[in-house]
Amino acid sequence: xxxxxxxxxxxxxxxxxxxxxxxxxxxxxxxxxxxxxxxxxxxxxxxxxxxxxxxxxxxxxxxxxxxxxxxxxxxxxxxxxxxxxxxxxxxxxxxxxxxxxxxxxxxxxxxxxxxxxxxxxxxxxxxxxxxxxxxxxxxxxxxxxxxxxxxxxxxxxxxxxxxxxxxxxxxxxxxxxxxxxxxxxxxxxxxxxxxxxxxxxxxxxxxxxxxxxxxxxxxxxxxxxxxxxxxxxxxxxxxxxxxxxxxxxxxxxxxxxxxxxxxxxxxxxxxxxxxxxxxxxxxxxxxxxxxxxxxxxxxxxxxxxxxxxxxxxxxxxxxxxxxxxxxxxxxxxxxxxxxxxxxxxxxxxxxxxxxxxxxxxxxxxxxxxxxxxxxxxxxxxxxxxxxxxxxxx
Amino acid sequence: xxxxxxxxxxxxxxxxxxxxxxxxxxxxxxxxxxxxxxxxxxxxxxxxxxxxxxxxxxxxxxxxxxxxxxxxxxxxxxxxxxxxxxxxxxxxxxxxxxxxxxxxxxxxxxxxxxxxxxxxxxxxxxxxxxxxxxxxxxxxxxxxxxxxxxxxxxxxxxxxxxxxxxxxxxxxxxxxxxxxxxxxxxxxxxxxxxxxxxxxxxxxxxxxxxxxxxxxxxxxxxxxxxxxxxxxxxxxxxxxxxxxxxxxxx
Numbered sequence: 001x002x003x004x005x006x007x008x009x010x011x012x013x014x015x016x017x018x019x020x021x022x023x024x025x026x027x028x029x030x031x032x033x034x035x036x037x038x039x040x041x042x043x044x045x046x047x048x049x050x051x052x053x054x055x056x057x058x059x060x061x062x063x064x065x066x067x068x069x070x071x072x073x074x075x076x077x078x079x080x081x082x083x084x085x086x087x088x089x090x091x092x093x094x095x096x097x098x099x100x101x102x103x104x105x106x107x108x109x110x111x112x113x114x115x116x117x118x119x120x121x122x123x124x125x126x127x128x129x130x131x132x133x134x135x136x137x138x139x140x141x142x143x144x145x146x147x148x149x150x151x152x153x154x155x156x157x158x159x160x161x162x163x164x165x166x167x168x169x170x171x172x173x174x175x176x177x178x179x180x181x182x183x184x185x186x187x188x189x190x191x192x193x194x195x196x197x198x199x200x201x202x203x204x205x206x207x208x209x210x211x212x213x214x215x216x217x218x219x220x221x222x223x224x225x226x227x228x229x230x231x232x233x234x235x236x237x238x239x240x241x242x243x244x245x246x247x248x249x250x251x252x253x254x255x256x257x258x259x260x261x262x263x264x265x266x267x268x269x270x271x272x273x274x275x276x277x278x279x280x281x282x283x284x285x286x287x288x289x290x291x292x293x294x295x296x297x298x299x300x301x302x303x304x305x306x307x308x309x310x311x312x313x314x315x316x317x318x319x320x321x322x323x324x325x326x327x328x329x330x331x332x333x334x335x336x337x338x339x340x341x342x343x344x345x346x347x348x349x350x351x352x353x354x355x356x357x358x359x360x361x362x363x364x365x366x367x368x369x370x371x372x373x374x375x376x377x378x379x380x381x382x383x384x385x386x387x388x389x390x391x392x393x
Numbered sequence: 394x395x396x397x398x399x400x401x402x403x404x405x406x407x408x409x410x411x412x413x414x415x416x417x418x419x420x421x422x423x424x425x426x427x428x429x430x431x432x433x434x435x436x437x438x439x440x441x442x443x444x445x446x447x448x449x450x451x452x453x454x455x456x457x458x459x460x461x462x463x464x465x466x467x468x469x470x471x472x473x474x475x476x477x478x479x480x481x482x483x484x485x486x487x488x489x490x491x492x493x494x495x496x497x498x499x500x501x502x503x504x505x506x507x508x509x510x511x512x513x514x515x516x517x518x519x520x521x522x523x524x525x526x527x528x529x530x531x532x533x534x535x536x537x538x539x540x541x542x543x544x545x546x547x548x549x550x551x552x553x554x555x556x557x558x559x560x561x562x563x564x565x566x567x568x569x570x571x572x573x574x575x576x577x578x579x580x581x582x583x584x585x586x587x588x589x590x591x592x593x594x595x596x597x598x599x600x601x602x603x604x605x606x607x608x609x610x611x612x613x614x615x616x617x618x619x620x621x622x623x624x625x626x627x628x629x630x631x632x633x634x635x636x637x638x639x640x641x642x643x
Contacts, residue, residue, distance in 0.1 A: 346445075351481045354441045355495035355551065356469035356502065365494060369485030369534070 002087065005097045009112035016106035028289045028321055029231050029260045031107070031205060037147035037176040039114050047141040053167060055382060058134040065139060066150040067117040077127030078162075083118040083151075096120055096153045099182035100209040100235070107205050107233070111180040115149035123189070125157040132163040132382065139202060142173040150179040156189035156216070165383060168197035168206070170227075176203040183209065185216035187240065193220045196383050199227035207233040212272075214240035221378045223250040223385060225392060226257025226286055234263045236274070241302075243272035248374045250279050252392055253286030253318070260289040263307075267295065270330070271302035279374050280311045281367060282318035293325040294335055301332040311341040312370050314363075364393045394419050394559055394590040395440070400451035402432075402439050402615075409435040411615040413451070417559070420587040424601060425594045426626065427612035428634045433594045434478055436612070437563040440592070441475035442468045455559065469495075470502035474557035476548040478564045478594075482536040488547070489531035492517060492554050499555065520553045523583065525576040541568040549580045560584075561592045566600040578603035598626035611637050 018034045019026040047064055054060045061080065062069040068082040081091045096118070102108035123129060137150055156162060166181070185191060197206070204227060210218065224230055236247070251259045265274055280288040290309045311320040324337040344366050352362035368389070375385060395417050402410035409432045417423050427433050439446045440453065442465040453460050460468055483491065497507045521528060524546045536544050545565050552560055562581070566574055578600050585591065585604075595601065601609075601623060609625040610617045613634065618641045619625070629636070 345481070348481045348483050350441075350443050350445075350465060351477065351483070352491070352495075353465035354443075354469055354475050354477075355491070355555065356466050356499035357494055358466050358498060359464070361494065361498060365486055365491070366483065369483050372485035 002093060002097060006113050009102050009109040012102060013106055013109035013113055016109060018106050025262060025291070029229065029258065031231065034147065034176055034178065034203065034205070038145050040146050049138045049140045052136055052138065053169065055134045058132045058165070061119065061133060061135045063119055063135065063137045063150055065142060066115060066148045068119050075129065075133065077124050077129055078133065079122040079124065081120040086120055091120065094122065094155050095184040095211070099184055099211045100180055100207060107178060108180060108207055111149045111151060111178045115151040118151035118153065120153045122155045123157060123160040123162045125159060127160045129162040132165050134165040134167065137166060137168045137179070139170040139173060139175060139177055141171065142175040144174040147176040147178060150177065152181045154181070155184045156186060156191050158186045159188040161190040163192040166193070166195040167383065168195070168199060170199045170202055172200050174201045179204070179206045181208045183211070185210065185212045185218065187213045188215045190217040193218065194378050194383065195222040196385065197224040197230065198388070199230065201228050203229045205231045209235040209237070211237045212240055212243045215242040216240060217243065218245045219377065221248040221250070221375065224252065224259055225388065226251065226253040226259045229258045231260045232262070234261065236265045237268060238266065238272045238274065239268050241269050241271045245274040246377065247276040250371060250374060251288050252281050252389070253288055254283040254392070255286065256284070257286040263292040265294045265305060265307065266297070267300045267303045267305060268297050270300040274305045276307045277374055278309045279371055280320060281314060281371070282311065282320060283314045285317045288320045291323045293327065294337065296328045296330050296333050296335065298329050300330045303330070303333040303335070305335050307337040309339045312367065313341065313343055364390065367393055394456065396454045398452045398454070400453065401449040402435055403447050403449050404435060404445060409615050410439065413616060415610065415617060417590050417592060419590055421607045422585065422591040422593065422604060424606045424609045424626065425592060425612050426596065426609060426629060431612045432615040433612055434563055437475055437561045437594055440561050441465055441473060466498065467502065470499045472558035474552050474555055474560045476552060476560065476562040476565045478567070480536050480544040480548055482534070484534050484537050486535050487532055488535050489517070491535045492551065495551070495555060517554060520550060523553060524550045524580050526550060542570065542573040545569060545577060546573065549577050553580060553584060558588065559590050563594045564596065566595055566597060574600055575603065598630050601626050613637060
């Protein structure tokens with residue numbers, strides 16, 4: 001079964017390859033060179049990373065170059081397996097490889113056909129996991145022409161609750177990463193997800209897909225400190241009623257970073273609430289792209305969905321392409337979308353300075369004010385987000 | 394305290410202040426009145442060092458030091474405070490955080506240690522009733538969603554926390570109802586002493602009735618055309634600025 005899916009993905013990838021900039025969804029981000037990177041076998045990718053940012057009071061799951069390192073990890077109420085365990089049928093595959101639809105998507109097809117290992121996490125029914133699950137996804141010790149395919153599947157069963165941190169980190173390898181994460185959220189499940197990417201010279205495509213059942217709840221924040229090329233595809237499939245979601249994205253770009261978030265929020269059933277808010281801070285000659293779409297299908301009455309993008313350009317040469325969209329095929333829905341782009345307010349800067357606050361501190365205060373609401377709903381202290389942002393400013 | 398000598402100020406290439414001269418001594422309260430567009434706010438912002446206002450010639454000497462080139466924060470640390478005509482909203486920044494950052498920034502410039510958080514809170518809590526604000530204001534974003542009167546009271550709260558030697562109040566009385574006006578006037582009156590000076594910009598005499606000013610100056614076309622005692626404000630109320638223009642043959 002899994003091998004059928006992977007063979008199918010292989011043939012789709014051989015037909016599609018990576019998208020070109022002629023594809024509207026990839027207009028600003030050129031990933032054609034992903035075709036030139038080499039896949040590698042598990043032996044070459046085998047590396048025991050050093051200086052892993054393990055968190056206290058958390059369950060740390062370490063993935064290096066796509067391979068689960070600490071296979072012996074045990075968390076009460078959670079089942080964790082690698083690909084070998086799934087192949088040996090010692091654990092049910094559940095919806096593994098079925099949430100991210102690769103039929104028209106070369107990027108997903110390439111990951112699906114080529115990953116060497118996968119991490120399969122199931123949060124069991126009615127379980128409340130007190131400590132956060134911290135997934136440390138490391139790319140390290142790779143040659144420049146190598147591509148890796150991290151693959152993670154997270155399944156929150158009925159009436160379960162967990163917090164999941166995802167740290168994407170790297171050394172200075174000039175490799176490429178095609179990463180896929182799938183989330184399947186059963187009825188009444190509750191996930192709090194905080195993704196923090198702090199990467200360097202890599203070319204990255206990071207695809208995250210969600211499929212939600214009735215009354216499931218997701219609180220999600222993705223923060224990226226830019227790298228050479230970072231593309232994130234977020235697909236939210238609201239397939240049940242009564243879902244309650246709050247999604248946030250924070251892009252921080254400097255030097256010549258390129259950060260591109262593409263988001264699809266698909267309301268396939270009604271009576272759910274979704275709030276998606278993307279903020280960007282762009283310095284130097286960095287480029288940000290936000291392309292988000294709310295799609296409300298027929299039979300989705302009672303949907304309440306919001307999509308907002310606010311951008312702060314901190315230099316004259318920084319650039320943002322912002323494109324929030326709505327497609328509504330149903331009556332009796334509430335939808336809103338908006339976009340703002342601007343510089344730091346000069347009058348506010350003067351106001352702070354006239355109270356004795358230095359120019360740099362005044363800028364930091366305004367920047368912090370700009371993002372504070374977005375990050376305040378997360379326990380971002382654990383990953384030292386505030387400290388990282390202060391340093392970045 | 395502060396002396397303006399032949400001050401000429403341009404805003405975005407346009408001359409607004411032309412040969413402005415004024416001396417304010419310690420403990421004095423001076424009032425600047427004048428028609429719209431006469432340059433009152435320009436004077437206020439120039440004193441505080443707003444980068445948009447460019448001094449073309451002349452001097453501002455404060456506490457015997459030429460401050461023409463000093464940054465707004467350096468001026469604040471020397472004890473200059475400007476209450477803005479239109480206080481800016483800063484979403485996402487709590488009032489208490491802003492106040493503490495301001496106090497500590499000034500202490501840092503003066504090479505003093507940061508204020509103890511408990512002492513700071515105690516001080517602020519003591520000041521809040523003086524401006525008729527309750528503690529919830531400390532935890533709201535700076536001026537966001539504040540009514541006009543709340544914004545102005547928040548400015549006076551900042552003045553009382555920062556304890557400046559020279560307070561420049563730009564139309565702090567505009568848009569206030571009579572009760573709020575009394576609260577603000579009381580706040581200013583209680584703060585006033587022999588070592589603290591005020592420059593108050595206003596269109597109306599009503600706040601001045603509470604404050605007992607030393608001098609009233611009439612600013613027209615960027616220059617003081619007439620100075621006098623408190624009675625000048627009442628005369629203006631009665632006769633309007635045309636009276637000054639006629640008298641001065643402008």
